[in-house]
Amino acid sequence: MTKRSWLTGSPAAAVILPIIGLAAAIALWWLATVVFSIQPYLLPTPWDVVVKFFDQPGALLSETGTSLLETIEGFLLAIVIGVPIALLIVRSVVLERLVYPLLLMVNSIPKVAIAPLLVVWMGFGQWPKIVMVLLMCFFPIVISTAQGMKSTPTELVELMRSLNATRAQEFFKLRLRYAMPQIFTGFKVAISLAVIGAVIGEFVGATKGLGYVIQQSGASADTTLAFAAIMLLSVMSIVLFYGLVLLEHLLLPWAQEKR
Amino acid sequence: MTKRSWLTGSPAAAVILPIIGLAAAIALWWLATVVFSIQPYLLPTPWDVVVKFFDQPGALLSETGTSLLETIEGFLLAIVIGVPIALLIVRSVVLERLVYPLLLMVNSIPKVAIAPLLVVWMGFGQWPKIVMVLLMCFFPIVISTAQGMKSTPTELVELMRSLNATRAQEFFKLRLRYAMPQIFTGFKVAISLAVIGAVIGEFVGATKGLGYVIQQSGASADTTLAFAAIMLLSVMSIVLFYGLVLLEHLLLPWAQEKR
Amino acid sequence: MIRLDGVGQVFDGREGRVTALEKIDLHVRGGEFVTLIGRSGCGKSTLLRLIAGLLPPTSGSVQVAEEPVTGPRRDVSFMFQRPALLPWRSVLSNVMLPVEIDKGSDRGKAAYRDRAHQLLELVGLQGFERRLPHELSGGMQQRVSLCRSLIRDPQVMLMDEPFSALDALTRTELSEELQRIKMELATTIVFVTHSIEEAVVLADRVVVLTPRPGRMREVVDIDIPRPRSLAQNAYVTEVAKISARLHALLSEKDSEDRR
Amino acid sequence: MIRLDGVGQVFDGREGRVTALEKIDLHVRGGEFVTLIGRSGCGKSTLLRLIAGLLPPTSGSVQVAEEPVTGPRRDVSFMFQRPALLPWRSVLSNVMLPVEIDKGSDRGKAAYRDRAHQLLELVGLQGFERRLPHELSGGMQQRVSLCRSLIRDPQVMLMDEPFSALDALTRTELSEELQRIKMELATTIVFVTHSIEEAVVLADRVVVLTPRPGRMREVVDIDIPRPRSLAQNAYVTEVAKISARLHALLSEKDSEDRR
Amino acid sequence: NGDDKGGQADNGLTKVNYLTSFNTFGREAYAYVALDKGYFKDAGFDVKITPGSGTVDVMKLVAGGQADYGIGDFTAIVITLGKQKLPVTTVGMIHQRSLAAIMSLKGYGIEKPQDLVGQTIADQPGSTNTVMFPVYAKAVNIDPKSVTFLPSPPPALPKLLASGKVKGIGQFVVGEPLIKKADPSHRDPVTLAYGDVLPQLYGNAIITRSDLAKDHPDQVKKFTGALLKGLQDTVDDPAGSAAILKKYVPDTDLAVATSELEIMKKYTKPDTFKGPLGDVDLERVKTIIGLLEQSNAMPKGSVTPDDVVTMSLAPKS
């Protein structure tokens, strides 16, 4: 019975509030550095970070671009690979039982530990980074997609069966559509992991990207530079996340939650 | 209209099939090392790894115990912190919009980059590791819980409202229960991340744990030892994952999916 | 007890507005049994939701017990058109839900439990107390929902097609029970039905709505002495006469209002 | 057309077994209209699901068109007790679903689209083609589901309380339409209803089931010439006579079978 | 995509992938100098420099064929080869004396080796500093067991030291300026260099794939020659070399890089050292292997000098 207020209703608020939230977070960070007089070599002030960024905005943005590209490529690859795996898993209990432990095994390997391996196999190019992104983020996609498809109401599954739908139709016309909100939840979890994957990939044998910058900053004990890179990563994550939210709103108008 | 076969129906199959799956994966791995004659310094054979493990099973198991403890502590902490945050987020759109970007920011920081920071702040004890686990795994828990609670059918929400339920009752008696399957999906994603979090935490300033073993072995190119540790991590992940699956079956008999 | 003044309801949809209700002026006295009939989609359920405080009216005012309605009230129970059972709760615990939610119960929990068993027996569900909703037939689910709406002996009962999935015999039995409750406890009842006969037999007054948008076509007083029965009784002819008139009223508008 | 021999159905639940159906022997000829009545929970929906091939019988055999039923058939349409609409599809595209699914359509898609519009107009839903299900009232949803089951002109129609949420007028109109379809296309129809009058008016034969476990109490032939109408007609007395008899049959078992 | 490695570029130059030992610290400047001044080009190479991530990773990448040449700490190379037979070999030295050291800050109470007793030292596990510590301890007459080593990855070390969480860290001597910079109050670092008491130990070495060394010795010689020429320039002109590094790696802190190179001078070419730059002495290699075996860093007899170095390719005067 609540009437929607400006804060919840207007589209402007949907943009302004997150920005206020971020601003508050940054203010808090700044306060922490002042109140606890945290040394800048541990945690620089937001101001330092901004100054550092404007030292060389072009260079940092181009590194961000590199990481962004890897992130998106790996993420898309994870979707292309993960969703069909989820389909197979939901389709066959036997397959699920055979494949899940394998997926879990791959997923539970600490990715930092295998970064050099990937470089040895795939060289210094984009590929080991993209594969790292893929490895980081395919699991949430698989598991959310599978779980979403499994939770399709029996009522609707029976409807499809009664219409003599093929298994493929059952999956594409019903289960996949039904699972969409949960798949998007998976995407939202995966996208941050994808960003981190790109960074980890860039720790080994890279000559560009934000991961390289972070690694690099160690060579000059430049904590502020590292944090500038980390902030850019955060911004990238946040932008990608809200990009997914937007996409969800556009694609799934029927799933707009009620509270 | 399918009658359940032995493969899908029996409880024995539920245990045997995953083991077959794992065995097949290991066979594949072994085959790969043989067929492509991959050098052991890149990828040891499963056999080497097993031998390495039985070199010092006691020591490795005790390291595993350390990591396991940190994982579970951090994971529980993530639940204790993450679920209430999700509750607040679902309760108030304003809060959601304010808090989400902050969560995203924290989540998108590459954890490897801040591991030293945690040690400097919290010393060499368990805490920085537990906090690392927490940081790694709270986000999937928050987002799945929130999304699950938001997707509660309007019909049931209206029922609770019509019964004049308080907001707290609406959340605990309805939304949280309804979201349970999705919360468990979040847990399943989170648990592997928790394990990885423990390892990353142990990379810095630890004297025990599997992360320490990996770090240790990396320095001396003892790839086989590193893989033995990684395999133990995988086993740990898999066991924890299936522990969650079991828990889900016990707690949510009504949500048993139909296919 | 219930007073609606110039109530209108307009829904904003993607595909344009739908005026569901227009200029509804209705006054239901305490202890009165009002039935609501009208063609499918004319706004009957919407009207109940307005009274229940689940929906704020677009125009006009709604009062219950001399107070403006701003949200659901403790003394009003709503039985929805769909059963709306919580899938994880047994039949018994679904029936007990309102008691659980209202902490300020005047009777002890045990007393309510007895009452629940009594109600379940009354509707023919003895032996099904511990089953889950998905194990019940459609009509059985509806009966559970009915028991739930009766458990707290509410002052005002809003019932949306409560007997639609029930067979003639059960219908007869339950309509007698409902009259008994009304007479014993002086409950005010607003009851939506598609069965004209049911409307006549149960009501003190029958309200006929026009098709979309729902306006009040006519209010018919029923003066037949209680208790009345859906089965053969002394007033068959009177019931038949009024039924015929209502039938005519429903059809009439059809030609008149469909512009 | 449809033949059941010694069919029985037992459900295994956590709380013990429920025998839903026992020793059902039924033969429905091609083009015949059979209505099924019985008390709520006696197994009517279960019987339809057996014929539709959605459930394998625990005992006995089910045949449709001389072939044993092993799964859903292309030429059988099932209208469920609940609307079962896909929430993301507009009204029109929900109605078109069976056409989309059956690729081997004999007519062109455009022809079906015209038919869909025609059906929606018939049930009074013109102007709602592009709305989503959650914007419709209960009865409107049921009508969409009805249109969906009619779109492909099936050979056999299984209808589970198709008019339960409809007002008297719409019911009358639609029951006439249904008879027209049956006569024109020689459709075989098995129709579940709780309205005895409806059962009599529509049926060539009425099958009366006993309460749980559902057994066949009696099969009553109806010889009134078609078309018949739910509204006043020349055979009022005959309808009333048979209705009374069926009423008695339903009540009778009540005392006899409840052991 | 290793299709370009070892291949002929359009300009007739041989394409070569080169890995620094760790990151792009000032101490790695010589490769950039050789690149910038055209030494590589003159020798017929088109070199791509990629920052490495530690000796073991560098060895794996070289062994795996992703890189042709790389830099690694010689002690770590020996230990690694003791554990696993990677197809890599050493073809020259960068530092004639080990850079390994324990580093502390003024005021932490560690001024001389004996002050280490009872302290906790943070270091990357398996680093030369950690592995050689027993040998070092023996040389300075303290009990190796009296010092605790706490494993931590390299990037964390300066922070741990500056924050006082540990009183000492394992660090290469050239890290001094960086440690000083990282410390908020810029206290002077105290360096206990192993090289001072263990002059036999080498610092970084140049490694290459075994088959490259075997099949194309001339090419290897030419490459090391060019690289060492760059190294010579860093000895001659640290500031200029740091400036060149900054050209390629803009984030370089010029002052830190310059002082790193200043310090590195006497380790690349100690005053007492008379041999050619990059020289490898078989006897010293034997001694190092012996020391490692002694300190239980690897089992006895697990490597011979031949497994580690290709003497025929080592620079001759």
Ligand SMILES: Nc1ncnc2c1ncn2[C@@H]1O[C@H](COP(=O)(O)OP(=O)(O)OP(=O)(O)O)[C@@H](O)[C@H]1O
């Ligand atoms: N999935 C199930 N698990 C257990 N029991 C079930 C299940 N489905 C139906 N039953 C039981 O089978 C019996 C018959 O159910 P069915 O839905 O066929 O009844 P119905 O005649 O259609 O009733 P209604 O008129 O109320 O729709 C009921 O007692 C019900 O409890």
Ligand SMILES: Nc1ncnc2c1ncn2[C@@H]1O[C@H](COP(=O)(O)OP(=O)(O)OP(=O)(O)O)[C@@H](O)[C@H]1O
């Ligand atoms: N959430 C909504 N959004 C848009 N339109 C709605 C919504 N809810 C109801 N309507 C519209 O309001 C009108 C009245 O709906 P309501 O459910 O009150 O009808 P009803 O009289 O209960 O019908 P029925 O007898 O079929 O249950 C319908 O035309 C419906 O399309």
Ligand SMILES: [Mg+2]
């Ligand atoms: Mg309604």
Ligand SMILES: [Mg+2]
């Ligand atoms: Mg039914």
